[in-house]
Amino acid sequence: xxxxxSSRINQEPTSLDALFALSDRADLISFAGGYPDxxxxxxxxxxxxxxxxxxxxxxxxFQYRSVLGYEPLRQKIADYAKTTGTTCSPENIMLTQGAQQxxxxxxxxxxxxxxxxxxxxxxxxxxxxxxxxxxPTYYEVPMEDDGMNMDVLAETLEENDVKLIYTIxxxxxxxxxxxxxEKRKQLTELATKYNVIVIEDDPYRELRYVGSSLPSIKxxxxxxxxxxxxxxxxxLSPALRCGWLIGAKEIVNQLSSxxxxxxxxxxxxxxxxxxxxxxxxxxxxxxxxxRTAYQxxxxxxxxxxxxxxxxxxxxxxxxxxxxxxxxLPKPLDARELxxxxxxxxxxxxxxxxxxxxxxxxxxxxxxxxxxxxxxxxCIDLGNTIKNALLALAI
Amino acid sequence: xxxxxSSRINQEPTSLDALFALSDRADLISFAGGYPDxxxxxxxxxxxxxxxxxxxxxxxxFQYRSVLGYEPLRQKIADYAKTTGTTCSPENIMLTQGAQQxxxxxxxxxxxxxxxxxxxxxxxxxxxxxxxxxxPTYYEVPMEDDGMNMDVLAETLEENDVKLIYTIxxxxxxxxxxxxxEKRKQLTELATKYNVIVIEDDPYRELRYVGSSLPSIKxxxxxxxxxxxxxxxxxLSPALRCGWLIGAKEIVNQLSSxxxxxxxxxxxxxxxxxxxxxxxxxxxxxxxxxRTAYQxxxxxxxxxxxxxxxxxxxxxxxxxxxxxxxxLPKPLDARELxxxxxxxxxxxxxxxxxxxxxxxxxxxxxxxxxxxxxxxxCIDLGNTIKNALLALAI
Numbered sequence: 001x002x003x004x005x006s007s008r009i010n011q012e013p014t015s016l017d018a019l020f021a022l023s024d025r026a027d028l029i030s031f032a033g034g035y036p037d038x039x040x041x042x043x044x045x046x047x048x049x050x051x052x053x054x055x056x057x058x059x060x061x062f063q064y065r066s067v068l069g070y071e072p073l074r075q076k077i078a079d080y081a082k083t084t085g086t087t088c089s090p091e092n093i094m095l096t097q098g099a100q101q102x103x104x105x106x107x108x109x110x111x112x113x114x115x116x117x118x119x120x121x122x123x124x125x126x127x128x129x130x131x132x133x134x135x136p137t138y139y140e141v142p143m144e145d146d147g148m149n150m151d152v153l154a155e156t157l158e159e160n161d162v163k164l165i166y167t168i169x170x171x172x173x174x175x176x177x178x179x180x181x182e183k184r185k186q187l188t189e190l191a192t193k194y195n196v197i198v199i200e201d202d203p204y205r206e207l208r209y210v211g212s213s214l215p216s217i218k219x220x221x222x223x224x225x226x227x228x229x230x231x232x233x234x235x236l237s238p239a240l241r242c243g244w245l246i247g248a249k250e251i252v253n254q255l256s257s258x259x260x261x262x263x264x265x266x267x268x269x270x271x272x273x274x275x276x277x278x279x280x281x282x283x284x285x286x287x288x289x290x291r292t293a294y295q296x297x298x299x300x301x302x303x304x305x306x307x308x309x310x311x312x313x314x315x316x317x318x319x320x321x322x323x324x325x326x327x328l329p330k331p332l333d334a335r336e337l338x339x340x341x342x343x344x345x346x347x348x349x350x351x352x353x354x355x356x357x358x359x360x361x362x363x364x365x366x367x368x369x370x371x372x373x374x375x376x377x378c379i380d381l382g383n384t385i386k387n388a389l390l391a392l393a394i
Numbered sequence: 395x396x397x398x399x400s401s402r403i404n405q406e407p408t409s410l411d412a413l414f415a416l417s418d419r420a421d422l423i424s425f426a427g428g429y430p431d432x433x434x435x436x437x438x439x440x441x442x443x444x445x446x447x448x449x450x451x452x453x454x455x456f457q458y459r460s461v462l463g464y465e466p467l468r469q470k471i472a473d474y475a476k477t478t479g480t481t482c483s484p485e486n487i488m489l490t491q492g493a494q495q496x497x498x499x500x501x502x503x504x505x506x507x508x509x510x511x512x513x514x515x516x517x518x519x520x521x522x523x524x525x526x527x528x529x530p531t532y533y534e535v536p537m538e539d540d541g542m543n544m545d546v547l548a549e550t551l552e553e554n555d556v557k558l559i560y561t562i563x564x565x566x567x568x569x570x571x572x573x574x575x576e577k578r579k580q581l582t583e584l585a586t587k588y589n590v591i592v593i594e595d596d597p598y599r600e601l602r603y604v605g606s607s608l609p610s611i612k613x614x615x616x617x618x619x620x621x622x623x624x625x626x627x628x629x630l631s632p633a634l635r636c637g638w639l640i641g642a643k644e645i646v647n648q649l650s651s652x653x654x655x656x657x658x659x660x661x662x663x664x665x666x667x668x669x670x671x672x673x674x675x676x677x678x679x680x681x682x683x684x685r686t687a688y689q690x691x692x693x694x695x696x697x698x699x700x701x702x703x704x705x706x707x708x709x710x711x712x713x714x715x716x717x718x719x720x721x722l723p724k725p726l727d728a729r730e731l732x733x734x735x736x737x738x739x740x741x742x743x744x745x746x747x748x749x750x751x752x753x754x755x756x757x758x759x760x761x762x763x764x765x766x767x768x769x770x771x772c773i774d775l776g777n778t779i780k781n782a783l784l785a786l787a788i
Contacts, residue, residue, distance in 0.1 A: 001617055002644055003557060003591050006506045006528075009648065041456040047448040050663075054441040062435040062631035097491060097657035104656050108527070112400045129655035133502070134400075163397060197397050223395055237456035239662040250396055254403065261523035262498050263491035263657070267664055268633040269444075 008133050029377040032345040034173065034322055035368035037297075040290055041237050045281050046273070053276035054269070061272055064264070067256040069095030070271035076278055077230070077244050084205065085219025086228060088246050094255055095266050099203050099231040099243035103166070104130045105255050105262070106227060106245075110197050111136060116162035118196075120148050122325075122352035122361065124173045127166050127201065138354035143172065145316065147179025150186045157194040164197045169217055171204040171321025174352050174363035178319055181214050188220040196225065203231040203243070206287050208320035209295035224248035232274060234322070235287055240270050291320075294367050297374060298324070301366040304378025310386050315364075322367045325349075328360040332388055335359065341384045344377040402527050423771040425740040428567065428716055429762035431691075434684055435631050439675050440667065447670035448663070455666055458658070461650045463489030464665035470672055471624070471638050478599065479613025480622060482640050488649055489660050493597050493625040493637035497560075498524045499649050499656070500621060500639075504591050505530060510556035512590075514542050516719075516746035516755065518567045521560050521595065532748035537566065539710065541573025544580045551588040558591045563611055565598040565715025568746050568757035572713055575608050582614040590619065597625040597637070600681050602714035603689035618642035626668060628716070629681055634664050685714075688761050691768060692718070695760040698772025704780050716761045719743075722754040726782055729753065735778045738771040 005011065054061060068074065074090035081088050096102045103126065111117070111134035119127065121140035131138075139156045141148040148167065156162065167187070169179040179187075191198045200217040218226040227247035232240050245255070259265070277283075301324055305315050312329040326346075328334060334348035349361030364381075366374055399405065448455060462468065468484035475482050490496045497520065505511070505528035513521065515534035525532075533550045535542040542561065550556065561581070563573040573581075585592045594611040612620040621641035626634050639649070653659070671677075695718055699709050706723040722728060728742035743755030758775075760768055 001589060002619065002642055003504060003589050005503055005648060008506070009503060009652070011648065035458055038453040038457050041453045043448065043453050043456065046456065047445065050448065051441065051445045054437065054444065059432040059435045059437050062437065062440065062633045063432050064429055064632045100655065101657040109399055109403060110397060112402070126655055126658075133655075195395060195397050225396065237663075238458045238658075239456045241657065241659075241661040248396055254399060254405065258403070261494065261520055261527075263495040263635065264520075264632075265635075267635040267661060269631075270661055270664065 028345050029343050029373045030345045031364040031377055032347045033365050033368045036234055037367055040293055042286055046277055049277035050273040053272045065268040067259055067265050069266050073271050073275040081246055085215035091249055092246050092252055094245045094252050096243040096245050097241050097266055098233055099229040100126050102229040102243055102245040103127050106199055107131050110164055116160050118162050118165040119354045122174055122349055125352055128354055140354055140356055143175050143177055145177050147183040150183055157190055162196050166199045168201045170202055171318050174323050175325040176316045176318025176321050176323050184217045185220050191225045192222045198226045200226055200228040202228055203234050204321040206235050209291055210319040242274055297366045300371045300374045304375050308378045308382025322365055324364045326362040330360050331392055333359045334362050342380055344380045423738045423767045425758040425771055427759050427762045430628055431761055434687055436680055440671055443671035444667040447666045459662040461653055461659050463660050467665050467669040475640055479609035485643055486640050486646055488639045488646050489665055490637040490639050491635045491660055492627055493623040494520050496623040496637055496639040497521050500593055501525050504558055510554050512556050512559040513748045516568055516743055519746055522748055534748055534750055537569050537571055539571050541577040544577055551584055556590050560593045562595045564596055565712050568717050569719040570710045570712025570715050570717050578611045579614050581611055585619045586616045592620045594620055594622040596622055597628050598715040600629050603685055604713040636668055691760045694765045694768045698769050702772045702776025716759055718758045720756040724754050725786055727753045728756050731782055736774055738774045
């Protein structure tokens with residue numbers, strides 16, 4: 001008999017489980033994942049980078065290294081951060097095992113049980129999972145197409161003890177919405193006024209297909225309350241397991257101690273491989289290629305949805321990222337819909353709300369599948385919704 | 395102003411910090427680290443493995459993969475585990491970001507605040523750091539040269555609520571002691587009787603220089619209470635960041651959910667690279683090379699200590715592993731000694747005791763340095779101790 005698990009452990013399968021499990025099924029068209037297109041990974045360039053770096057490095061490349069991670073790569077990320085308006089040095093940066101680890105580390109660093117946490121409604125399920133272990137008191141702030149509702153946020157902060165705000169400013173997962181510059185400023189002002197930590201989770205920033213880049217939230221940071229997370233997962237490869245965290249030295253130092261008991265450090269082989277890739281390739285050329293390919297897929301999905309969804313549905317028109325958010329007419333339940341689709345899977349939205357669990361939304365991913373699959377999937381999805389509406393009318 | 399950290403966070407620098415910081419200093423002979431000898435990393439073979447696997451794999455090698463990790467590698471580990479007496483299948487195995495992540499995941503899975511945790515006295519500081527976040531009620535069981543004292547363990551389990559036992563059976567960090575077969579059996583019987591989870595942390599098993607391998611604790615497992623951790627860090631390279639966890643399916647499944655919010659998964663690139671290495675190289679030949687080299691270093695240190703330490707000191711004579719444990723005469727304080735050494739650094743032992751914090755011990759590592767450094771370091775250490783004893787006598 002296995003001893004009982006901790007009371008903190010949710011023994012129900014999580015939405016992340018469901019997400020990963022769905023993405024592994026080959027028999028269907030999956031709009032459910034959040035995967036990049038494998039055809040776009042720069043395989044040859046990455047292989048060359050690993051080969052050359054290992055060949056030319058001393059055997060120390062295989063040794064334990066610093067907790068923060070390979071310094072020249074942190075310098076490159078600091079240089080990149082400047083282009084987003086964020087001023088920082090390598091000492092402000094920890095290289096993490098994906099951006100997910102950054103969320104987890106910050107949750108563990110700042111949260112005591114039942115602390116107040118503001119999340120967008122809806123939000124990224126991996127954020128919720130990381131916070132859930134601390135049994136937080138959630139406050140949802142509704143998403144709008146220019147970012148979270150600042151009036152609701154201001155009221156929430158005024159009336160409650162909030163420790164942490166979690167936001168995805170660019171092409172939010174799951175809505176695809178992008179926070180306006182004005183709201184970024186307001187958010188930093190509110191975070192300063194109420195002394196709240198802000199996690200600016202920004203893995204999709206470079207995948208903008210329409211319009212111009214906006215400055216990071218951290219670029220308006222007044223009191224070092226903002227911590228920004230980034231990642232190579234969506235712009236190079238998830239298997240590099242390399243994200244970064246940019247924050248005040250005091251925060252980064254404390255996270256270094258914490259991380260030693262988690263997994264010690266990232267793989268120096270991977271970090272040096274990425275560094276070598278960046279030394280010998282123009283990543284912006286690669287990103288331009290991604291933008292072109294993903295914009296085409298997004299447009300295919302937007303057309304497919306326009307053509308096939310009944311008029312009772314609405315959906316987001318993102319300027320970038322991986323996802324489109326579909327709103328069903330209220331009586332429809334996305335979970336029930338998922339059981340009725342013939343060929344298409346999607347992420348039903350209720351688990352993406354911390355508390356309100358709204359049942360009438362779907363998150364659709366367009367990056368990990370082909371345009372043909374997108375077209376066929378949209379037809380199937382449209383038919384399923386139409387049939388469900390007909391059934392309701394009967 | 396940065397908001398306050400969680401009350402769970404220890405804001406003092408940890409022993410692991412000190413350990414890693416010391417190991418980075420080039421101006422001294424460091425017996426303090428726990429690093430393998432970089433000259434022994436199979437650089438060419440690993441480079442070939444990465445190059446060939448990436449070249450021959452589809453671009454899916456760069457994609458997200460399963461949380462448990464690359465299945466063929468888990469199969470190889472299952473086959474290896476059989477040689478230690480452990481029967482398991484790939485479904486019982488999760489590939490972790492080093493064995494450290496295994497400790498952390500298990501601590502988080504099983505421990506509620508203030509739960510009882512049995513640790514060896516002394517023990518691995520990374521284990522303590524992982525448990526500390528749950529404010530455990532520690533019970534220390536003294537180490538003997540054939541493993542922890544089973545009478546004390548039995549009494550502890552009879553008299554207290556204990557949730558988890560943490561043990562390093564082979565060439566324990568920090569003492570170098572190895573648990574006898576008889577005690578391994580007793581431990582599983584006690585774990586069954588009192589329904590306690592046992593973490594069998596076993597990263598040094600293959601680095602045996604004297605005598606024959608002993609069966610794993612898990613080989614005597616009666617009720618799936620034992621979870622075994624292993625690692626490629628000490629036998630291939632720490633920068634591969636690849637350990638494994640072998641346990642009941644129920645435990646492994648629950649850890650899969652937990653891990654998604656930690657760092658999603660290990661790097662598939664690294665896992666496939668290791669798999670390729672194992673396909674085309676005989677790792678046992680490599681391990682034989684390591685054993686020969688490390689035995690020579692261990693013998694150099696044992697000789698150096700015999701020749702240079704005053705008779706008031708005693709030290710362990712390990713059959714394998716990375717460490718020798720030195721006991722100073724009681725009035726001496728290892729922390730004070732560390733400030734007095736001229737050229738040699740070591741890990742002072744007090745932080746390696748969960749509660750008793752005994753001050754008169756040192757942990758010495760012999761793998762990460764040269765024989766010449768070992769000889770010179772032992773002379774310096776001997777002189778420092780002799781001078782400290784003289785000062786006491788005055």
